[in-house]
Amino acid sequence: MLKQATMEAEHEEIKLDQFHVLAELQAAFTARYPFLKIEFFELDKITGLPKATPMDYSTKLNRLPVNDARARLDIGYNRTVAELTSDFIAKMGVSVQVSRKSGKIWNVITVTQSWTLKTQNSAAEFISSLMKLSHI
Numbered sequence: 001m002l003k004q005a006t007m008e009a010e011h012e013e014i015k016l017d018q019f020h021v022l023a024e025l026q027a028a029f030t031a032r033y034p035f036l037k038i039e040f041f042e043l044d045k046i047t048g049l050p051k052a053t054p055m056d057y058s059t060k061l062n063r064l065p066v067n068d069a070r071a072r073l074d075i076g077y078n079r080t081v082a083e084l085t086s087d088f089i090a091k092m093g094v095s096v097q098v099s100r101k102s103g104k105i106w107n108v109i110t111v112t113q114s115w116t117l118k119t120q121n122s123a124a125e126f127i128s129s130l131m132k133l134s135h136i
Helices: 002-010 022-032 081-092 117-134
Strands: 013-015 036-042 072-074 094-102 105-108
Touching (some): 013 022, 022 036, 072 081, 081 117
Antiparallel strands (some): 036 094, 094 105
């Protein structure tokens, strides 16, 4: 039974048709990874780069550039931040920025995008617990 539970944890999918707005999708991700958060950014139609301002969390998923209600996003433990970012662009037409909690602040993950989501979350939990102990 333990092996089966581990396998399920490694390959967890979010079904986009379960959510109506970005806030619900973000909450599902944060429920899985409480020390990580995602913010959504529209892609510039000319450059293809993320715009500077995050999207409103009340934005409905059916208003996104790619609207495939049957799409699934793999948020399993072994997925990297880079893979997750690529999936959001391909399956939803939006960019995501993943941040890691460090005490009371959130640091955008840039250098360690090759780390898995599990490793990122564990590192953030460890750092936050140390900061809590030292009252930083």
